Amino acid sequence: MDQPQVLKELETLVKEGKEKILPTKWYPDGVIGAPYYVDGTIYAGWHTKALTLLKMFLSEETDFVQKFIKCTENTFSRAQAAIAVLESLIEYIQKGFITVEGADCIDLNIELHRLFNRFHRIARQLRSRHEARPTLSIGDEYDVQDLLHALLKLYFDDVRPEEWTPSYAGKSARMDFLLKNEKTVIEVKKTRQGLADKELGDQLIIDVDRYKVHPDCQKLICFVYDPEGRIGNPEGLMNDLNTQHQGFAEVIIEPIN
Secondary structure (H helix, E strand, O other): OOHHHHHHHHHHHHHHHHHHHHHHOEOOOOOOOOOOEOOHHHHHHHHHHHHHHHHHHOOOOOHHHHHHHOOOOOEHHHHHHHHHHHHHHHHHHHHOOEEEEOOEEEEHHHHHHHHHHHHHHHHHHHOOOHHHOOOOOOOOHHHHHHHHHHHHOOOOOOEEEOOEOOOEOOEOOEOOEEEOOOOEEEEEEEOEOOEOHHHHHHHHHHHHHHHOOOOOOOEEEEEEEOOOOOOOOHHHHHHHHHHHOOOOEEEEEEOOO
16 A cells, blocks of 8 residues: 555545544433534444554554544544544645555654664664674764664665755755655754753754755754763753744654663
8 A cells, every 4th residue: 555545545534534424423312411422333433444544554553543542432522533633644644754655654753763762772782793893983973973874774765964954044054864755854963072951952943943944844853862961951951942843843862861
């Protein structure tokens, strides 16, 4: 099943939900405070069909599948929520946040978070080679970029390093990685002496403003590698910046322990 087929099936399900499910709305007589319901038989069939489709190209751990599963009860509000989940999924596929390839689907957020979460363990494992052979030692941002570039190739076909950004404040700069098909930019930073909480936060704010005007950037991920633990409060820094730029930019700091 390719991406056009997936989108067509999802759009059909949304149309069926709005035209065949929601119009069956009813209220149980004599039950004070009861919610509105939809026809249970029709809704069960529709929900099963939709869930089967989702599991064909999404893993069950994704938020979309988990939220859809929770909408099994045939109340009117649950039916509306189930339709909304499908509409949001369509939007994410169209924007490239989720890519469908054949029968498989890559959830951008899940795969990138898994990669970043394991990056430090991978870097540490690379230090241990048979007979102490030469290896990649992560000493600066260029080393982080080299390793990350190789890892990104596991999941994405079109990974473009060092693309130019549009001019911002009279200057242009090179982004670290552009996932062209997913319209996602990954900016890489490695903490060092003189680059910790405040300095890093200032740089990330500038990065967000710069990438907002890039035509191929619908999402910015700032990966901060902090192996020495120079950031005093990584959770606080991530929460502050992610809340401020929710929907466009996400800051990920690893490791945080």
